[in-house]
Amino acid sequence: MAENHKHYDNGEITVHWKPELxxxxxxxxxxxxxxxxxKKRPWVDVRGASTDEIIRVVEMCPSGALSWSKTEPKG
Ligand code: SF4
Structure with a gap:
């Protein structure tokens, strides 16, 4: 089931979070x-750091709960 997965888009990348992992x-x-x-809701603020920094930390996640993909350009 994927419907509880969260997606956070900063316009360049989307961070995906799978809470069950x-x-x-x-x-x-x-x-x-x-x-x-x-402590915050939503707990991920993709505007808090550069895209490169976010990717670096997403890839440190030991459980696979965090992943990222390139955001598709709109229009
Ligand atoms: S780094 Fe730890 S707290 Fe953060 S998403 Fe991965 S498992 Fe969860």
Missing amino acids: CWHAAECVSHLPKVFNA
Whole structure:
């Protein structure tokens, strides 16, 4: 089931989060707290850092809960 998956788009990339895979290791939160803040809703703010930084931290996620893809240009 994919409907509980979250998608966060900054216009360049979309960060995908699969909550059922997240074991709250908090790699993302400790490496990039401006983007990943478990106390906020939504907890991912893709405007909090550059696209390169976000990709770097998304790829650190040990569980596979976080992934990213290029955002399709609109129009
Ligand atoms: S790094 Fe991955 S597993 Fe850890 S809290 Fe973030 S999303 Fe969840």
